[in-house]
Amino acid sequence: MISAERALDALGDPTRRLVFKRLREGNRSVQEIADGLKVSRPAVSQHLRVLKDAGLAVVRIEGTRRLYAIDTRGLESLRGWLDGFWDKTLTAFKQAAEREAAKERRSR
């Protein structure tokens, strides 16, 4: 099971989001991902590890290269978290509105 909270923690860093966005361009090596970014290759490597542990990235080893790509399970987990949060927010709003209405009736 992939934790949405882990994914949120992972995406809470701006540089890591840049790395994550570059994963959309398909299977890329660490070097390719690091090029164009302002941080060193080891930094990118560490960010990729966090993304992988959070279920947001997958690796495929090809010779000495490691090709990273997006793991859609992390995105699905995030979407689920967001949907659930949205639902609970709406029901809470509805209940609050009903309480307000009841209070109105009592005071009238």
Add this chain to the structure above:
Amino acid sequence: MISAERALDALGDPTRRLVFKRLREGNRSVQEIADGLKVSRPAVSQHLRVLKDAGLAVVRIEGTRRLYAIDTRGLESLRGWLDGFWDKTLTAFKQAAEREAAKERRSR
């Protein structure tokens, strides 16, 4: 305009997520939110400021109390970011698959 990146930064902290979740219970004062959490009231106050700046919370002043609630605009921004990311990921996947297919045809 509300930035989804700001929202992601804000939700990248576990304690802040706890504060955010408590906002679903309706209009709550800072003291009420802090009760049940393991951090002090000023800490909660700072978290609320970050959430507010990120478009995830709104305040309503009532006497000496400030009632915080969820700002749905932040959630909508997040959802938009996630949907856009999902779309671009899929199209990138599709393009990659087409490139793979073209390579297959060439090698045959």
Add this chain to the structure above:
DNA sequence: CTAAATCGTTAGCCTTGACTTACCGTAAGC
């Protein structure tokens, strides 16, 4: 078999930011 390329890992530095304590302003109640 040697050399180069690729990437992970570790150590250490240093910045960021989460937290507490203390203080101050403000609004309501006596």
Add this chain to the structure above:
DNA sequence: GCTTACGGTAAGTCAAGGCTAACGATTTAG
């Protein structure tokens, strides 16, 4: 007026983690 409750802000501490530099393992090329 005075007091009490509520909450934002400042100052300071401290741990988390992001970064670089150096090293090591593995694979491919020649």
